[in-house]
Amino acid sequence: MATIALYDNGGHRNLLLEDFGRGQAVQANQHLIIHDGEGMLLDPGGHKVYSKVLGETLSQLKNGKLRHLFFSHQDPDIVAAANGWLMTTDATAWAPALWTRFIPHFGLDNLVIDRLKGVPDEGMRLPLGNTEVLLLPAHFLHSPGNLQVYDPISKILYSGDLGASLGMTYQETPDFDSHLQYMDGFHRRYMTSNKAMRAWAAMVRTLDIEIIAPQHGAFFRGPVMVKRFIDWIETVECGVDLIPEAYSIPPK
Ligand SMILES: [Fe+2]
Numbered sequence: 287m288a289t290i291a292l293y294d295n296g297g298h299r300n301l302l303l304e305d306f307g308r309g310q311a312v313q314a315n316q317h318l319i320i321h322d323g324e325g326m327l328l329d330p331g332g333h334k335v336y337s338k339v340l341g342e343t344l345s346q347l348k349n350g351k352l353r354h355l356f357f358s359h360q361d362p363d364i365v366a367a368a369n370g371w372l373m374t375t376d377a378t379a380w381a382p383a384l385w386t387r388f389i390p391h392f393g394l395d396n397l398v399i400d401r402l403k404g405v406p407d408e409g410m411r412l413p414l415g416n417t418e419v420l421l422l423p424a425h426f427l428h429s430p431g432n433l434q435v436y437d438p439i440s441k442i443l444y445s446g447d448l449g450a451s452l453g454m455t456y457q458e459t460p461d462f463d464s465h466l467q468y469m470d471g472f473h474r475r476y477m478t479s480n481k482a483m484r485a486w487a488a489m490v491r492t493l494d495i496e497i498i499a500p501q502h503g504a505f506f507r508g509p510v511m512v513k514r515f516i517d518w519i520e521t522v523e524c525g526v527d528l529i530p531e532a533y534s535i536p537p538k
């Protein structure tokens with residue numbers, strides 16, 4: 287359990303709350319952006335990490351305020367503790383509009399449901415203090431309604447499940463080629479199609495990116511690593527690309 291500063295210029299900090307969860311649940315990263323005392327927490331996770339992530343978030347904010355919660359998509363490793371976060375903070379929660387009528391099934395209290403806001407399919411710009419972050423469309427990567435966050439100050443692209451890696455112990459990817467083994471299977475099975483991958487690559491190539499930080503596993507730092515990642519993503523065949531002509535009935 288550790289908090290790592292991916293960027294810190296005093297007034298603007300990007301913190302990675304790494305591995306606050308243990309046990310059978312898949313390893314997940316929580317990311318906190320703080321600008322002039324206003325906080326935005328990305329993909330806060332489920333019940334097992336809720337109290338630790340809340341404690342760390344409040345201690346990092348000090349006298350500041352959690353303004354935004356961001357849910358990249360509807361999966362339980364992201365939204366399961368949504369009610370707790372909305373009950374204990376004044377934050378507004380942002381999720382793909384596609385999912386705002388499904389997320390309440392995780393048990394959102396009537397008192398807080400008005401603070402869950404839908405982000406339109408095309409994405410939007412979200413104010414944070416006197417700056418703003420971009421909520422980018424990244425649909426079908428993997429969820430049909432799926433968003434990513436780009437922070438223009440730190441130049442970090444928060445890529446959610448895209449770029450997820452499982453099974454290694456480091457936090458920063460040291461070598462792209464040897465890292466591929468930890469990403470490959472996940473991307474082929476969970477990502478939806480190469481067409482979605484290419485649409486994403488075409489969008490993010492227009493951004494100035496220093497770090498790509500996924501929700502699971504290690505992040506990618508520096509222009510060479512970022513380029514390697516985008517180039518790789520563009521080539522991955524996944525999801526519907528790999529569907530056979532016919533599914534098979536399970537044998538007896
Ligand atoms: Fe997911």
Ligand SMILES: [Fe+2]
Binds near residue numbers: 446447502
């Ligand atoms: Fe995930």
